[in-house]
Amino acid sequence: MSRCWLFKSEPDVYSIGHLERDGRTHWEGVRNYQARNFLRDEVKPGDRVLYYHSNADPPGVAGLAEVVRAGYPDPAARDPESEYYDPKASDEDPRWYRVDLAFRETFPALVPLDALRAAPGLEKMLVINRSRLSVQPVTDEECEIVLRLGRAGA
């Protein structure tokens, strides 16, 4: 049974366009424990990922990706050259995890946060009231509504 998630990325750093170009990517650099727990324990291959552009104008869901590898230790945490380096990470305790994503689609038009707020059925979406969590679970119903909005290009 696959699930649906919302992952946030700043498009200036790595947008849906970058993912489309690359085909797939390592979702590294998550340094928040709640988001880490999702990546480590619950995000599975075949799960859908709504790709959200944060710190953007406007912010919103830009497309769809799919998980192709479940959580495994994030090598960036062990790399002193990386901006995501964490001296407390070790072989015994990797602390941080990443998953791999594959590109699926870019919506004909971004679904702005305003539209999510206004859409019936999305009142409880975490992105609306817990906006800081960078990896969030999305219910199947919410996922379908967002995909419908995105594919409609409204």
Added chain:
DNA sequence: GCCAACGTTGGC
């Protein structure tokens, strides 16, 4: 660029 929300750190 501002600032509110909120997660993390560290002194006690």
Added chain:
DNA sequence: GCCAACGTTGGC
């Protein structure tokens, strides 16, 4: 284990 200080996120 509390909580104040601090840093970061992210919408506007």
